[in-house]
Amino acid sequence: MADPISSRLQPGVTPAAATVPVGNGRTLPRSHYLLAFFAGAANTLSFAPTPHGGWLEIVLFVFFFAWLTRTTGWKSAALTGGAFGFGNFVTGVWWLYVSMHVYGGMSAVLAGAAVALFSLYLALYPALAAGIWSFCAGHARNGALASPDDRPFAPTWHGAFAFASAWAIGEWLRGTIFTGFPWLASGYPQVDGPLAGFAPVMGVYGVGWVLALIAALLVQAWARTREPRGGSRSSGNNSNTGSSHTARIATPAIVALALIAAGPLLHLVAWTTPTNAPLNVRLLQGNVPQDMKFDEAGVVGAIREFQRMITAKPADLVVTPETAIPVLVQDVPEDFGVAVRNFADSTGTSIVFGAIGGKVTPDRRIVDYTNSLFGMTPGTRDLYRYDKHHLVPFGEFVPWGFHWFVQMMNIPLGDFNRGAPVQKPFMVHNEAISVDICYEDLFGEEIARTVRENAAPVSVLINSTNLGWFGNTIALDQHLQIARMRSLETGRPMLRATNTGTTAAIDAHGNVTGRLRPFTIGALDTTVQGMTGNTPYVTSGNNTVLAVSLILLAFGFAFGPGRPGRRGNALKSEKTATSTAPDDSRNT
Template sequence: MADPITSRSRRGAGDTDAQITRGRALPRWHYLVALLAGAANTLSFAPTPHGGWLELAIFALFFAWLTRTTGWKSAALTGGAFGFGNFVTGVWWLYVSMHDYGGMAAPLAGAAVVLFSLYLAVYPALAAGVWSFCAGHARHGAADDRLPRLPRLPFAPTWHGAFAFASAWAIGEWLRGTVFTGFPWLASGYPQVDGPFAGFAPVVGVYGVGWVLALAAALLVQSWIALRSARRTTGLRNGSATGSGNGFVPGVAAIALIVVGLLLPLAHWTTPANAPLTVRLLQGDVKQEMKFEEAGMRAAIDQYQQMITSKPADLIVTPETAIPVLAQQLPAPFASAVRTFSDKTGSAILFGAIGGTITPQGQVVDYTNSLFGVTPGSRDVYRYDKHHLVPFGEFVPWGFRWFVNLMSIPLGDFARGAPVQKPFLVHNQPVSVDICYEDIFGEEIARNIHDSDTPAGVLVNSTNLAWFGDTIALDQHLQIARMRSLETGRPMLRATNTGTTAAIDADGRVLGRLKPYTIGSLDVTVQGTSGNTPYVTSGNNTVLAVSVLLLAFGFAFGPGLRRRRG
């Protein structure tokens, strides 16, 4: 690990930080190493087993690399390089949807992935730049006035610097998940579902887990540098090593965070509620290109009719738009078969289709991506309309129609459902449903539970990831779903077209899964829960409030300000 000391040349105690900073331009390979570290961080996400431990090591390297920088500009560039390396290797599967299925020319699709990754990298760059200011980075010297021959440090990690790093990182990730409808994919908390900090998820959510990860990494680096510096100064003073004691404290604090994270799962925030449900999750493996053809649509409807009615269960779930037609235009044989099967077997059925409103003039308006539910003995049909739509997939952002026109996908603007919608009742067990991309927004799922008159005890995600091929996107999405279970203390059921169809218990463990790109059903029994985790109660408010306060405190009272006043 690189030494943060700027040079071995002798300088007087009167040298200013600005003089040292101007004399120490970082080499270009510094940013290349940051980019490679970001690319390596992709390996900490699924499908890597226990990737949370690898992520902790990579974040420690990343923070140590930040301490080499000499100002907010180089810090921001280092953070941006790290982020770009992470995103361009972590979301490359967007190329598949644009090129393989969208028909966009390969160079344009590749360029689009690169440009999108550059945009996403703005947020870690912003976090690193904010950390630089609020940690007093490059605004204070670390030279000991009693040792004038020692070179001055542009930055030495401190307690407030570690907290500033964690806070700036968490706010940066929250902004990435919020601005322009948000894209929180690859949030740093996700690998921790199998890492040391999973226990913090029901307390502070995925962004809070990222906060704890960043703090632990920074404290480990602080301890390592302090102990290394203590050994050097002890040798020069030819005295006792009393300074090394202070160096151990941050390391002990980091280990304490790990221990707490490992012990927190012993706390149970929710309790079992209502009778367990038998569930069948269907995976039709319908080829994506077939959904645009009349023959393919008929084949998909026939296939799912047969799969739904082949075996009863308390709850049967199909993937997103498994029935790729308007709900009012469902083929009569399908509607009759599903209704009859539900009434005879006591099975509740959720199927994906297109919603819409037909005007008196016969026009269809307000198309929605929806789930419809049929319950035994009832003529009422449950409906859930997707609220958080996918940019370029379900609505076209203003000014980007030209981009959509480069692809041969029949895209349009869908109407949005309400932010909080009623749950689907299955034998008195409320079930909260969401569609595809919606489950990457944990705060919205938590709000749907917290604000509902009938809080759900089971989560269901119906999705279609065929757009992204047999790529790491499938495993990454499953990992995201596991985080939602940890945050809410509720089981999550996933019915997908091509994979990964899976059932997850309230502790984030995978109960069963189907092999991707196969046709089949996953039969499981799940136990619903009741009660609110701290995260369901407060959402992201806790981590955001703490982060803002710590950054403000660091900026106002950090060593940079003390030096200016001294």
């Protein structure tokens, strides 16, 4: 690990000698940014499918923050954060190349360039976080170098809280701006790490906040071990100096270890309680090849296969993947509708299936296409409908000015209407089940809002997904990890029915209780216990971590060590002390 940088004046260095503009200080070598890039790339290994990757992530964040302390101003801090982020994203979302090149028909060069450019865009957010930390920790505003070898900053309590807050704000912005892309948020590896217990309290961004704080405090403690006892001036009381030095090392380390220990303890808290009898559920995995999903033979074969799978065995609830029936609901074959309806009525099985929604105009045209889930309830002809709200850019809607990009790909159904933010749940035996489609379970705030604002108390979450666009890549395991975080945040079980994988059942504590092997055809028979009650995160969403972070950053910017008035007063005091000091040369 690199040496954290001391912000204390070194022996024999006056404040006047330290007031060299940062811009005239040392220039970091290119290897500094290259190592930051490789640390970010290594951080991808913290995410699924790596088991217990949360511990690895803590180690890498300790290195990342220590590396940030070597920077000399906001520009080098931002570049370091950006290099770390680019390494993380280009290795963590490379599977987008598969959707664009393999299934979208885009040339390999253009698809690779698109992934690289997208990763550069995502890297702007950790760069922003590092730059904000530099300002609010007093790093970039000192206007001076604090030591003769141009080392201006040391980890402090102030800097630790600034780093945690800036990091959380940066991740929240990445998950919000331009509809958001919160994939690879730093809280996700902690699903299997020591900080999972913070998820129901603060959500995934709050877990990232705690992670960043722990890393900064551990670096702070390590940096204090390298300071001389008593600083640059000798003390008359060596025992007091030694005790103070030990406390400066031990206190941040103890706080960091206490936060790590608090995670498993919080995980034991029962935020929600069981309600009603458990449901028997069948989750279907069709494994329909993506390159066949929308051609005529593939559509006919998929409908026939899912009809067979739905009617193969009764249960309280049967769920298919996203667009399992890849046609407009008005065009679903009559024999499919009759067979599934008769099966539901005769066995008492409720059924949720994915298809394309649309409205029929008076002149028989279809408009307002939607990516939807439809539900059949035994004994009634009412058809439940859920329309996807949070659409995927380029996959389900085309951002303004980017139609040329979509025309380069051969992906159908690229412009849907969106549903309402909060929609009614699907009822199964008095259990209110909240459904969402694929990409939507990346947005914990929206899931929490659905649970919080629904008239019926939601007890079970269901995600219907098709990740066939991304082939046999880490995207499947990463998405399962994301779904597990949603269970932790809400204190509710999550059921996943996917086309190619990973179809799984997750309990209210984020544990996978059953799963199907990817790229196989099958049904996962499982039992799910509905839960009632609200976690702190469901009650407040991301407001808690955002409020805490903004307050700490504002306080740091206004009163931090880099405040010009405070720096000027320090210089003035030093000059006064120098002018009033006795002239030893005269005495000599």
